[in-house]
Amino acid sequence: MSAAKRVQQWATFARTWHIFDCKWQDPYQSANVIKKYLMGLHKPIYHPMNDCGDVVVCINSREIALRGDEWRKRAYFHHTGYPGGASWTLAWELHNKDPTMIIKKAVYKSMKGNLQRRHTMERLFIYPGEEIPDDVMQNVSNQIRQQRLVPQRLDHIPEDEVQQYPKVMEYPSDYVLK
Amino acid sequence: MVFLSVVNFIRCRGPDEIWRKRKIFKIASHFIGRRRNCYSVAVRNVHRALVYGSKARYLKKxxxxxxxxxxxxxxxxQHNITAYTLREGLDRANIMLDxxxxxxxxxxxxxxxESLAAVAKEKLRLDGFIDTTDKNEPTGRDLDLSNIFLNGLKETK
Structure with missing residues (x-):
């Protein structure tokens, strides 16, 4: 092995596949994280002209969480190009139509508009549920840490765990719960 | 060319007009269309290009x-340390790297x-510095620094 080949590190330029679980995550905050991996901003060899971005697979995009009453207030604008062709779609309507669209638009908007943006978006895969095609799943080798803890829903706690939880008091047998 | 009246001297810009224009045309040689062929258009665009060039010297930096x-x-x-913490640690350890x-x-x-990140972390730990940006103890790689000469780090700034 020659001296120059000894330090050649092909893995530096390899494309890594990351997986990101969108469950209960704010799409606009997680877009900034996803963007970092898509553009290769997490590598010390980053350069805008250097094609060092990774592939990100988003799962559970149907389970995203928007803050406040953004589901009802946030509107997505579209114009057909014809007079009177403007339309505003509310976030919940868009989510019902296509559960991957909100996260896709959030990532798209988080990146600067240049010629590279659409090619970078090609490296983003979004799936509404947990089912991923096998040819995608076999490449995944890293998981991106979620921004927020996923809380457990009260009605999803197992029954025996609820029974064993210490109580302050027992309700009287004739007490009527409101 | 001989001018008998002073008025005509105003029109005359001297015999070296072609050389004066040539300087401009040489700078405009990579422009397209009339911007490189017509002097009056070229000179305006050359001036603008030179201004852009001056500004770009700062923008490049x-x-x-x-x-x-x-x-x-x-x-x-990658080493679980913020850039701010690294900078602060290296400054305190008197490692002046730009x-x-x-x-x-x-x-x-x-x-x-990685070693620099570890040194920065160790220095901040010795100084009892707490990162005010995230109100946390300095994080970073836990390398084994016991064999490394770190006596210089012990002196607090």
Whole structure:
């Protein structure tokens, strides 16, 4: 092995596949994280002209969480190009139509508009549920840490765990719960 | 050419007009269309291009600084330390490396950069410095620094 080949590190330029679980995550905050991996901003060899971005697979995009009453207030604008062709779609309507669209638009908007943006978006895969095609799943080798803890829903706690939880008091047998 | 009246001297710009224009045309040689062929259009665009060139000398430095910062931030993330903490630790440890050197080390000598991150962390731990940006103890790689000469770090700034 020659001296120059000894330090050649092909893995530096390899494309890594990351997986990101969108469950209960704010799409606009997680877009900034996803963007970092898509553009290769997490590598010390980053350069805008250097094609060092990774592939990100988003799962559970149907389970995203928007803050406040953004589901009802946030509107997505579209114009057909014809007079009177403007339309505003509310976030919940868009989510019902296509559960991957909100996260896709959030990532798209988080990146600067240049010629590279659409090619970078090609490296983003979004799936509404947990089912991923096998040819995608076999490449995944890293998981991106979620921004927020996923809380457990009260009605999803197992029954025996609820029974064993210490109580302050027992309700009287004739007490009527409101 | 002989002018008998003074008025005609105003029109006359001397015999070296072609050389005066040639200087402008040479700068405009890579422009397209009338911007390189017609003097009156070319000279305006050359002036504008020169102004852009002057401004770009500063912008280029800014761009490089942003690029180095991006690279250092990326490298710091790998070692679980913020770029601010690294900078603070290295400054206190009297390791005066600029952005360019740090980003070069991050990409070409990752082990050196890892050691620098560990040194920065150790220095901040010795100083009892708490990062005010995230109100946390300095994080970073836990390398075994026991065999390394760190006596200089013990003196607080």
């Amino acid at each position: 800014d761009d490089m600084k942003n690029l180095w910062d991006t690279r250092i931030t990326a490298a710091c993330e 952005r360019k050197s740090l980003s070069d080390l991050a990409s070409w000598e990752p082990r050196t950069f």
